[in-house]
């Protein structure tokens with residue numbers, strides 16, 4: 288999924304013009320993508336003269352860090368609200384289960400999409 292690096296955006300509006308589904312708007316002279324409308328066509332990557340429309344993979348370290356921060360906050364909250372340090376470890380187990388489930392969803396989705404790709408290739 289594309290995202291716009293605000294520091295590199297000069298507010299030219301080329302991506303807004305290029306987007307086929309009007310998923311990009313200007314906010315304070317910086318382009319912002321509404322991911323609810325984006326159809327992942329990639330047109331905005333090519334339209335931007337500044338390279339400000341970035342690829343999703345660049346955000347992996349940031350997203351991992353955010354997940355770990357969230358897990359630590361949940362562990363603290365569980366210890367605080369559920370009555371003790373034991374709850375911190377139980378919460379960690381639940382977080383591990385949650386992300387294991389997310390991983391399974393991603394793996395199974397990829398299997399389905401790869402199968403779809405093969406179906407399309409075979410006509």
Ligand code: SF4
Nearest residue numbers: 306325326328329331
């Ligand atoms: S990827 Fe396509 S639909 Fe999404 S914001 Fe860019 S141009 Fe618009």
Ligand code: SF4
Nearest residue numbers: 296297299300302335
């Ligand atoms: S084309 Fe690039 S620089 Fe221009 S508004 Fe869009 S993201 Fe910003």
